[in-house]
Amino acid sequence: xxxxxxxxxxxxxxxxxxxxxxxxxxxxxxxxxxxxxxxxxxxxxxxxxxxxxxxxxxxxxxxxxxxxxxxxxxxxxxxxxxxxxxxxxxxxxxxxxxxxxxxxxxxxxxxxxxxxxxxxxxxxxxxxxxxxxxxxxxxxxxxxxxxxxxxxxxxxxxxxxxxxxxxxxxxxxxxxxxxxxxxxxxxxxxxxxxxxxxxxxxxxxxxxxxxxxxxxxx
Amino acid sequence: xxxxxxxxxxxxxxxxxxxxxxxxxxxxxxxxxxxxxxxxxxxxxxxxxxxxxxxxxxxxxxxxxxxxxxxxxxxxxxxxxxxxxxxxxxxxxxxxxxxxxxxxxxxxxxxxxxxxxxxxxxxxxxxxxxxxxxxxxxxxxxxxxxxxxxxxxxxxxxxxxxxxxxxxxxxxxxxxxxxxxxxxxxxxxxxxxxxxxxxxxxxxxxxxxxxxxxxxxx
DNA sequence: TGTACATCAGTGAACGCGCGTTCACTGATGTAC
DNA sequence: TGTACATCAGTGAACGCGCGTTCACTGATGTAC
Numbered sequence: 001x002x003x004x005x006x007x008x009x010x011x012x013x014x015x016x017x018x019x020x021x022x023x024x025x026x027x028x029x030x031x032x033x034x035x036x037x038x039x040x041x042x043x044x045x046x047x048x049x050x051x052x053x054x055x056x057x058x059x060x061x062x063x064x065x066x067x068x069x070x071x072x073x074x075x076x077x078x079x080x081x082x083x084x085x086x087x088x089x090x091x092x093x094x095x096x097x098x099x100x101x102x103x104x105x106x107x108x109x110x111x112x113x114x115x116x117x118x119x120x121x122x123x124x125x126x127x128x129x130x131x132x133x134x135x136x137x138x139x140x141x142x143x144x145x146x147x148x149x150x151x152x153x154x155x156x157x158x159x160x161x162x163x164x165x166x167x168x169x170x171x172x173x174x175x176x177x178x179x180x181x182x183x184x185x186x187x188x189x190x191x192x193x194x195x196x197x198x199x200x201x202x203x204x205x206x207x208x209x210x211x212x213x214x215x216x217x218x
Numbered sequence: 219x220x221x222x223x224x225x226x227x228x229x230x231x232x233x234x235x236x237x238x239x240x241x242x243x244x245x246x247x248x249x250x251x252x253x254x255x256x257x258x259x260x261x262x263x264x265x266x267x268x269x270x271x272x273x274x275x276x277x278x279x280x281x282x283x284x285x286x287x288x289x290x291x292x293x294x295x296x297x298x299x300x301x302x303x304x305x306x307x308x309x310x311x312x313x314x315x316x317x318x319x320x321x322x323x324x325x326x327x328x329x330x331x332x333x334x335x336x337x338x339x340x341x342x343x344x345x346x347x348x349x350x351x352x353x354x355x356x357x358x359x360x361x362x363x364x365x366x367x368x369x370x371x372x373x374x375x376x377x378x379x380x381x382x383x384x385x386x387x388x389x390x391x392x393x394x395x396x397x398x399x400x401x402x403x404x405x406x407x408x409x410x411x412x413x414x415x416x417x418x419x420x421x422x423x424x425x426x427x428x429x430x431x432x433x434x435x436x
Numbered sequence: 437t438g439t440a441c442a443t444c445a446g447t448g449a450a451c452g453c454g455c456g457t458t459c460a461c462t463g464a465t466g467t468a469c
Numbered sequence: 470t471g472t473a474c475a476t477c478a479g480t481g482a483a484c485g486c487g488c489g490t491t492c493a494c495t496g497a498t499g500t501a502c
Contacts (some may be wrong), residue, residue, distance in 0.1 A: 007498070011445065030351030032250035035488060047489080049446050056489095124349070131404040132347050133248030138408060176424045179282060179401045180394060186349040190356060205387060206394045213431030225465070255455060265456080267479045274456095368470065 010154050015053045017043040019064055023121040031061065031129055058136045061129075063141040066120075068126040068134070072144065075115040076151055082107035083155070087163035090217050097215070098208060103208035104159060109181060113200045116185040124189045127182045149174045166216035173214050233271045235261040236248045237282055241339040249279065249347055249355070263270050276354045279347070283358040286337075286344040290362065293333040294369055301326035301373070305381035306436050315433070316426060322377060323425035327399060331418045332405040342407045367392045384434035391432050 025034055034057055040047045054060040081177035086100040111133035116123050129137045130145065158174060160167055184203040188194045239260035243252055246258045252275055272278040304318040334341050347355045348363065370392040378385050385391065402421040406412045 007444085014445080030250045033351060036490090037488060045445095046447050048448080048491090051490085052445050123406070128349050131342070131408045133246070133251060142409075151257045169427065172420065172423055175429065176398060177425070179398060183397045183401070190349045191360075202390065205390055209387065209391065209394070209428055209431035211431065213427035213429065215431075215432075225477080232478080253455060254457090263478095264480050266458090266481080269457085270478050 011053070013068050014043070015063075016050075018045075018050065018053055019060060019067070022060060022064065023125070026125055027121050031125060032133055055098065058134055061125075061134060061137045062140050064122065065127055065137060065144060066130075068122045068141075069144045069147075071115060071119050071122060072126070072148055073151075075111055076155070078115075079111040080155055081158060082111065085159040085163055085165055088165050088215065097212070100165075101208055101211045101215070102204065105204050105211060107140065108177065109184075109200055109203045109207060112181045112185065113188070113196060113203070116188060117196065120189045123185060125199075127186050145178065149178060152177065166218065167211070167214045169214060170214055173210060175208055177207055180210070229271070232263065232267075233281075236263075236268065236271055237278060237285070240278060240282065241343065244307070244343055245339045249343060250351055258401060269347050276352055279343075279352060281354045282340065282343055283347075283355060283362060286340045287362045287365075289333060289337050289340060289346040290344070290366055291369075293329055294366065294373070296333075297326050297329040297374055298324075300329065303376060303381055303383055306383050306433065315430070318383075319426055319429045319433070320422065322374075323422050323429060326395065327402075327418055327421045327425060330399045330403065331406070331414060331421070335414065338407045341403060345404050363396065367396060370395065384436065385429070386432045386434055388432075391428060394428055395425055398428070 013206060018039055022034055022039045025038055025042060036050050036057055037047045039057075040050045040059075054063070084103045088097050088100050092100075126141060126144075130141045149171065153171045154169045156167065156174060159165070160170070181203060184199050184206075188196060188199050196210055221355050236257055240252055240257045243256055243260060254268050254275055255265045257275075257278075258268045297334070302321045306315050306318050306323055310318075335433075344359060344362075348354045348359045350356060367389065374385065374388045374392060377383070378388070399421060402417050406414060
């Protein structure tokens with residue numbers, strides 16, 4: 001017995017099929033080359049039916065960004081569970097300092113890379129179209145990026161306070177951490193010869209340098 | 219009296235007009251939305267004449283990347299003239315260390331931002347299409363990026379040796395420096411509300427953190 | 437319970453448009469003799 | 470010097486195609502009475 005709710009769910013399912021079709025096309029042709037007809041065709045509906053779900057392609061694009069936001073929020077939540085920042089003393093050996101810093105950077109990078117691998121199409125769209133040609137998408141992506149940077153900044157602050165470590169310019173660090181991992185993530189998606197393991201380790205090294213540079217020795 | 223040379227120059231002029239037209243269209247619509255006809259129209263020639271210069275759009279794209287390489291090589295050459303790395307002693311005050319590091323990062327970032335401002339369309343193309351949908355362009359851009367990273371790595375090595383400073387992971391640093399400035403550059407191009415001065419200073423701070431982290435105190 | 441009406445996701449025909457590509461052509465210039 | 474031929478950047482007509490969008494329609498389901 002179908003109800004109004006069932007109908008809504010059916011419509012939602014078709015919308016999601018459109019988005020999934022769009023993601024697969026994006027992976028090959030890029031967002032800018034999407035056409036309403038190709039998306040509808042891939043999703044198995046008539047071109048005109050597209051309008052029952054979105055007024056135009058960009059409206060679907062913005063919805064895709066919203067779904068990327070969900071994935072990225074989950075990424076940060078998952079990373080937060082694993083990150084720690086053991087107390088660093090002024091006379092600690094460099095190796096010990098690095099180890100403490102890597103308690104942040106390794107979970108951060110590894111969680112991120114794993115999220116990239118599981119959601120490569122969505123993440124590619126997100127980080128690629130940040131500077132793409134659709135203003136609507138750019139704006140949506142910048143908003144989400146700002147929020148992510150904010151959350152990461154808070155988390156870094158919390159980690160510092162927890163064990164009385166000190167870092168300089170925390171919001172700048174958060175921004176740069178995201179820049180570094182997204183650059184590495186994009187490289188991994190786009191280069192078919194990329195080895196995830198190598199890229200992950202190189203990413204961690206880069207993040208380590210950044211945090212070491214920000215560490216204030218009292 | 220026209221010569222064979224004059225003819226070649228005339229052809230070259232038209233090719234450059236096509237590229238210029240393509241860059242202007244890219245700035246609005248993005249590389250993926252370029253069409254042979256729109257480029258020819260903007261350049262003021264018949265659509266069919268396009269084929270006298272390039273076999274397809276991507277062949278022109280690759281030529282555009284080659285021109286970006288010229289600009290970026292010039293950028294590094296210019297930055298090299300201005301960068302220095304005064305000797306850092308183990309017991310130097312942090313402020314003095316930062317000042318020495320900033321003798322690298324400030325000329326580097328300021329030169330880069332100035333190049334971005336003067337060649338925004340070419341640089342946008344270069345850094346945007348690094349992960350774009352055309353494999354030909356991606357490959358060309360990755361080649362150039364690798365070369366740039368190599369040159370910057372050598373230069374950092376030279377700067378270190380000059381005054382007996384020590385940096386860890388120099389090639390990783392070179393790579394990350396380029397990641398950071400290109401991310402900032404793209405943001406500057408794409409955000410109409412961006413203030414070049416603010417972005418430059420933030421970029422320098424980010425680069426400083428990175429180099430501080432790589433500095434080996436003996 | 438039955439009947440009349442409302443809602444709404446999905447459809448198929450039709451439109452005008454810009455696209456990439458082909459083709460045979462033009463006309464300016466250079467080259468051979 | 471003059472003449473015949475070669476080269477080649479640029480042209481305009483024509484093609485078939487996929488595009489976004491409109492429109493009136495269908496048919497399944499929910500709602501009112």
